[in-house]
Amino acid sequence: MSTTEQDRNISSSFAKGLAVLAVFDAATPSMTLAEIARRTGQDRATARRGALTLVQAGYLRQQGRMLSLTPRVLALAGGFLQANQFGRRVQPVLNQHAAKLETEVTLATLDQGRVLLLAQSTTERGIVTYGFTAGAHIPLAHTSLGRMLLACLPNEDAERAIIQADIPKHTEQSLTRPEAILEQIDAARSQGFSVTDSEFEPGIIGYAVPVSRPDQTPVVVGSSAPRGIDAGRASQRLLQGLQVCAAELRQTEAVNDL
Amino acid sequence: MSTTEQDRNISSSFAKGLAVLAVFDAATPSMTLAEIARRTGQDRATARRGALTLVQAGYLRQQGRMLSLTPRVLALAGGFLQANQFGRRVQPVLNQHAAKLETEVTLATLDQGRVLLLAQSTTERGIVTYGFTAGAHIPLAHTSLGRMLLACLPNEDAERAIIQADIPKHTEQSLTRPEAILEQIDAARSQGFSVTDSEFEPGIIGYAVPVSRPDQTPVVVGSSAPRGIDAGRASQRLLQGLQVCAAELRQTEAVNDL
DNA sequence: TGACATAAGTTCGATTTACGTACTAAACAT
DNA sequence: ATGTTTAGTACGTAAATCGAACTTATGTCA
Structure with missing residues (x-):
């Protein structure tokens, strides 16, 4: 009955996380959490969970407050x-x-x-x-x-x-x-x-x-x-x-x- | 009270999805859903959600029942x-x-x-x-x-x-x-x-x-x-x-x- | 053809998870 | 010193994921 009709075959958390990974491009090779949140249009808490998950999985690296891609994406x-x-x-x-x-x-x-x-x-x-x-x-x-x-x-x-x-x-x-x-x-x-x-x-x-x-x-x-x-x-x-x-x-x- | 103490900073669905993406390597360039589920150790339904999300995001391609990487991963x-x-x-x-x-x-x-x-x-x-x-x-x-x-x-x-x-x-x-x-x-x-x-x-x-x-x-x-x-x-x-x-x-x- | 094996799609209730607001604290810039 | 941006934390609620069970499809071997 809600307005948000959600496809049960798609994992929305996963899709949001992928968006975090994809936001790292040539123009912005390293970003803060706040910046990621802004560029993905996600809530800051959501972007943070996505980014930290990527860090744990080894695709992102955290130096100070900057996050950047690791060679593992290769x-x-x-x-x-x-x-x-x-x-x-x-x-x-x-x-x-x-x-x-x-x-x-x-x-x-x-x-x-x-x-x-x-x-x-x-x-x-x-x-x-x-x-x-x-x-x-x-x-x-x-x-x-x-x-x-x-x-x-x-x-x-x-x-x-x-x-x-x-x-x-x-x-x-x-x-x-x-x-x-x-x-x-x-x-x-x-x-x-x-x-x-x-x-x-x-x-x-x-x-x-x-x-x-x-x-x-x-x-x-x-x-x-x-x-x-x-x-x-x-x-x-x-x-x-x-x-x-x-x-x-x-x-x-x-x-x-x- | 449950046995699984879960880090609230990590998105487990996202991590599982990433595992699906990472399972495509030189040895197995294209796989069926069942194969993905086996190789990631995930439940078949879980692997399916992950794979379909990747298809929707454009990182995987589905031809018949085989899934394979698209150039977008580059x-x-x-x-x-x-x-x-x-x-x-x-x-x-x-x-x-x-x-x-x-x-x-x-x-x-x-x-x-x-x-x-x-x-x-x-x-x-x-x-x-x-x-x-x-x-x-x-x-x-x-x-x-x-x-x-x-x-x-x-x-x-x-x-x-x-x-x-x-x-x-x-x-x-x-x-x-x-x-x-x-x-x-x-x-x-x-x-x-x-x-x-x-x-x-x-x-x-x-x-x-x-x-x-x-x-x-x-x-x-x-x-x-x-x-x-x-x-x-x-x-x-x-x-x-x-x-x-x-x-x-x-x-x-x-x-x-x- | 029939029997069997493997793969895919579907459904659904219980449970877990993720959401996002609100707040605190820290770092930074003016 | 003050305003601004950023990060970390907590938590109630709403929503999404889980996985078992079942059905259907596809392919294989006797």
């Missing part, structure tokens, strides 16, 4: 990475193409209205971009990876995602009108690749092509590089290289239906 | 990796030394009586070993990484860890007597490095040196390579290279007190 990801043979099948492919194309190559999928980086080639040289790693989130609207991912979806889903996303102006070149972005996504869908220029990081051109087959979970590979002199020829070469990389990844069967 | 690890600047500071160092030494280089720490791989250099060539990735667990007793990690601990802690660990005979060469293994750990402690030969993977020699300073959380770097002809000279070169690598990692301050 073990959770390890299950996924090993199940899909990222070490053996995916990473070597990315590295080979990265070396050949002399850029970084990134594998990504959709997650919660953002791009989730799944794997990143690592070259011998330092890292060009922000130093994103697997598990990092980047925006959908202003990256080649994001637009290509949206282009893998039915039109209406892509529209919904863009409308719901907030569109900050990362750089001077960032497109801000949703219609303009959707046009780019349409173009990516028909062309089979997407390119963005300085819309997220100034001076960086990003490329992306699809890996997933239609009706699978969208997965894409991309690369970003500083805008060079001979951008046209470089584009051709990069896009062709990425297409080959995507084809090889499809053959590994490792990234099918993530 | 986002949890992403928080840790970005907080400690693995992409910018750690990975480039590992890659550089891997290229120079022509092996793989692995960064690892202790977790739950096993070695937890934190990061792995990736060369352009394929991967030599099993294809372990960050987040993977390998045994303490028979790997150079594990012995070096234990050598970072006080003697009594190392002894306790070895006694509690089960010591399977992975290869013909695997040491089985706890005393013999502890001797090796002592040697590693006084020498400042550890070497194992074919005790985990046949024909592979592993090397490891400490990264963490005394009284910090143990962290080590290591590398493994097939046993070559000129093992002696190669050892010298590898160990020196790893020492330099460890020193550089210390300077980054990224892996201090994980």
Whole structure:
């Protein structure tokens, strides 16, 4: 008879606790209890129980009044990475193409209205971009990876995602009108690749092509590089290289239906 | 009056749910509900609530009756990796030394009586070993990484860890007597490095040196390579290279007190 | 086909657990 | 010294979890 109709199959305490764990991201690597409570929208006492449970389980660490993630969270990801043979099948492919194309190559999928980086080639040289790693989130609207991912979806889903996303102006070149972005996504869908220029990081051109087959979970590979002199020829070469990389990844069967 | 005195600061439902998430590892990448219940030791109904909550939160995926991890678990690890600047500071160092030494280089720490791989250099060539990735667990007793990690601990802690660990005979060469293994750990402690030969993977020699300073959380770097002809000279070169690598990692301050 | 084994879904009352308010105390900043 | 943010504690109540028992579905072997 109460207003709160509760699904008996779902453990609400558990869901709240997970929200506490998920609130630790790149922007806020360590937080106080009060901050956790605020960001999760939970009562302070509730957030405290969740956080202390995570400390006891070894996923959070308490130093003074600050809480931060422990390496143990990596073990959770390890299950996924090993199940899909990222070490053996995916990473070597990315590295080979990265070396050949002399850029970084990134594998990504959709997650919660953002791009989730799944794997990143690592070259011998330092890292060009922000130093994103697997598990990092980047925006959908202003990256080649994001637009290509949206282009893998039915039109209406892509529209919904863009409308719901907030569109900050990362750089001077960032497109801000949703219609303009959707046009780019349409173009990516028909062309089979997407390119963005300085819309997220100034001076960086990003490329992306699809890996997933239609009706699978969208997965894409991309690369970003500083805008060079001979951008046209470089584009051709990069896009062709990425297409080959995507084809090889499809053959590994490792990234099918993530 | 009941026998179970319960800490009001800990959410037991949450802890049980976390146990469900943690049960997905390399050995069992996808499981049925009944299997989860068995492996967590939880009641079937309890395990079911936990698993369904994880599905709703997007960390598990249900295909038929099998449950498996989704890429979203990577986002949890992403928080840790970005907080400690693995992409910018750690990975480039590992890659550089891997290229120079022509092996793989692995960064690892202790977790739950096993070695937890934190990061792995990736060369352009394929991967030599099993294809372990960050987040993977390998045994303490028979790997150079594990012995070096234990050598970072006080003697009594190392002894306790070895006694509690089960010591399977992975290869013909695997040491089985706890005393013999502890001797090796002592040697590693006084020498400042550890070497194992074919005790985990046949024909592979592993090397490891400490990264963490005394009284910090143990962290080590290591590398493994097939046993070559000129093992002696190669050892010298590898160990020196790893020492330099460890020193550089210390300077980054990224892996201090994980 | 039938019998058996394993897995999944459902129900429900008793009990435990988590909730959140209210209060105290400590740390910090102005 | 004063206001502000944060943490820890306590506890009555409301709500969620527990787990046993049962039913249904799926798959397996003779």
